[in-house]
Structure formats: C-alpha cells, structure tokens
Amino acid sequence: MEFSTATLKALVDLARKGEGRTRPNPPVGAFVLDAQGVVVGKGYHRRAGMNHAEVEAIADWKKRNPKVAAHTLLVTLEPCSRPGRVGACTDAIIAAEIPRVVYLCRDPNPKNRDKAKRTLAHHGIECRHLKFAPAEELIRPFAKHVTTGMPYVTVKLAMSLDGRIADSCGDARWVSSEKSRKRTGELRERVDAIMVGGETVRRDNPSLLPHGKANPHLVRVVVSKSGKLPPDAQVFSDGKNETLVYRDAVEAVRDLGRRGMMHVLCEGGLKLATSLAESGLVDEWLTVLCPKVIGTRRIGEAVVFGGGKTEDVFVCSRA
Numbered sequence: 038m039e040f041s042t043a044t045l046k047a048l049v050d051l052a053r054k055g056e057g058r059t060r061p062n063p064p065v066g067a068f069v070l071d072a073q074g075v076v077v078g079k080g081y082h083r084r085a086g087m088n089h090a091e092v093e094a095i096a097d098w099k100k101r102n103p104k105v106a107a108h109t110l111l112v113t114l115e116p117c118s119r120p121g122r123v124g125a126c127t128d129a130i131i132a133a134e135i136p137r138v139v140y141l142c143r144d145p146n147p148k149n150r151d152k153a154k155r156t157l158a159h160h161g162i163e164c165r166h167l168k169f170a171p172a173e174e175l176i177r178p179f180a181k182h183v184t185t186g187m188p189y190v191t192v193k194l195a196m197s198l199d200g201r202i203a204d205s206c207g208d209a210r211w212v213s214s215e216k217s218r219k220r221t222g223e224l225r226e227r228v229d230a231i232m233v234g235g236e237t238v239r240r241d242n243p244s245l246l247p248h249g250k251a252n253p254h255l256v257r258v259v260v261s262k263s264g265k266l267p268p269d270a271q272v273f274s275d276g277k278n279e280t281l282v283y284r285d286a287v288e289a290v291r292d293l294g295r296r297g298m299m300h301v302l303c304e305g306g307l308k309l310a311t312s313l314a315e316s317g318l319v320d321e322w323l324t325v326l327c328p329k330v331i332g333t334r335r336i337g338e339a340v341v342f343g344g345g346k347t348e349d350v351f352v353c354s355r356a
C-alpha cells in the first residue's frame with residue numbers, strides 16, 4: 038500500500054499532540070487503515086504511564102469501526118517490543134491480528150532497534166520501515182536523550198535589524214506581532230522545560246508559561262550565579278508550574294537530563310545562551326528577526342518598520 042504525504046503528515050501532527058507531555062517517552066501517533074487506505078482508527082501517546090499510540094489506535098478502531106478489517110497499522114516510530122510501564126505494543130498488534138505494520142522511523146535506541154520487526158515476523162506479521170523525515174524530526178529530542186542522557190537544547194534569541202540582541206520571553210516590548218507571540222506559545226507547548234537567566238527574571242518578571250492551554254508537565258528553570266532572585270517573581274509566586282533554580286548552566290542541563298527532560302528551550306538572556314554554546318550544549322538556534330531599529334534607545338522606543346505591520350522572521354538553524 039502506498040501512503041499519501043498528506044496521510045503521513047496528518048499522522049505526525051497527531052503524534053505532536055503529545056509533545057511536551059510524554060517524557061521520558063517519545064511522542065508517537067498511530068493509524069489503523071483499511072484495505073483502501075482509509076483511516077479507521079487513530080491514537081497518540083498522551084503521556085508517560087498512559088497507553089502507547091498503537092494501543093490507542095487499535096482501541097479506537099475496535100470502538101468506531103469494529104466491522105471493518107484492519108489492513109495496516111501505520112505508526113510514527115517502530116513499536117516497542119518490551120513491556121515497560123504498559124504492555125509491549127507488539128503484543129497488542131499480534132492480539133489484534135493486524136497483518137501489516139509500517140513505521141516511519143527506527144527506534145533510536147540501538148538496544149531496541151529492529152526488535153519489533155523480528156518479533157512481528159515471528160508471528161507472520163509483515164513489518165517495514167518507511168523513512169519519513171518529519172517523523173524523525175519529531176523524535177529528535179527523544180533520540181538525543183535516549184542515546185546521551187542529555188536533553189535537546191533549543192536557544193531562542195531575538196534580534197533587531199541593527200543587530201541588537203535581547204532575550205525574548207514573549208515580552209510584548211520586544212516580540213512585536215501577535216503571530217510571533219502565538220509561535221512562541223506553541224514552542225513552549227512542545228518542550229519539557231523553559232530556561233532563563235536570573236537577569237531576565239529580575240528585569241522582565243516573565244511567567245514563562247504558554248498562553249494557550251496549561252501544561253502541568255512544563256518545568257521552569259532559572260540559572261543564576263548569584264542566586265539573588267526576587268521571591269515574589271511570577272515564576273516563584275504564581276503557584277503554577279514547578280520552578281528549579283541552578284547556579285550553573287551546564288549543571289542545569291545535566292540535571293534536567295537526569296530528570297528525564299528531553300527538550301529544553303532557553304529563552305534568555307544572552308549570557309546564558311553564550312555559556313550553553315561555549316559548552317557545546319546547543320542543538321538548535323531559533324533566531325527571531327524583529328523589524329525594528331533600536332540604536333541606542335530602549336527597546337520600547339525602537340523604530341518599528343512598516344508601522345508595525347511587518348512580521349517577525351523566524352530562522353531555525355541546527356548547531
């Protein structure tokens with residue numbers, strides 16, 4: 038069976054719903070398809086300890102389309118074949134008598150790679166890998182964490198047209214457009230932790246939370262050499278998500294890895310970004326180019342291009 042790019046993309050989008058909530062497991066999505074390639078069941082991994090995507094998709098198919106025969110199980114990641122907190126997915130696939138499994142990326146853990154293939158083949162189930170780059174992209178943080186024990190670190194910095202750099206904690210004075218703030222909120226939804234330097238907390242007092250739906254799994258992190266932080270700052274006093282404080286950026290990243298965090302977003306400031314970069318800990322840079330000229334003025338007094346109608350530009354580069 039051939040799969041349309043639209044189907045594969047829809048599957049990755051479904052898996053993304055679990056992003057920022059599944060640690061230390063990867064976000065995964067699964068479709069059950071009939072012989073015509075129609076999706077008759079779907080599911081994703083909501084969070085660690087809950088059903089894996091394959092089990093969710095099989096349950097959804099049995100509930101909504103019990104009379105339709107399943108032809109293929111399409112899943113973003115090679116199914117697990119060893120029982121963890123929940124049963125092995127290969128067992129669920131065998132029990133559901135689904136004759137074919139197609140997965141979009143191989144297990145990044147060398148200990149588990151190709152195990153599902155062998156287990157399923159043993160039960161006469163055809164199992165193949167169909168490489169799809171967006172599915173590999175999706176588990177990049179998981180792959181780094183499972184192979185190195187360290188989280189994937191994305192550093193976001195905002196820059197004006199005249200090269201002034203500022204941290205960009207969703208600060209309305211700096212990130213200019215609604216679209217830009219929305220994009221920042223979406224990024225915060227996808228990570229396990231948001232990290233800033235002490236200076237950002239003292240100066241901007243940000244909440245570091247996404248604007249949309251609350252994610253109770255999100256952890257806030259402040260790195261401060263002096264440890265002198267205002268106890269009434271939002272991150273400490275709003276009674277919302279947990280906030281961890283470290284004296285050193287490298288120690289912070291290492292400890293977050295030990296705590297099972299797969300993706301850390303650093304939102305400021307420049308000093309913190311620099312120490313992460315110098316220690317070789319940055320995996321991805323997200324540069325927000327703001328259509329402003331600041332010169333020697335304060336950010337709030339910057340000259341905005343196009344009367345504020347010009348959009349911020351997001352540039353993503355891998356370290």
Ligand SMILES: [Zn+2]
Nearest residue numbers: 089116117126
């Ligand atoms: Zn599984």
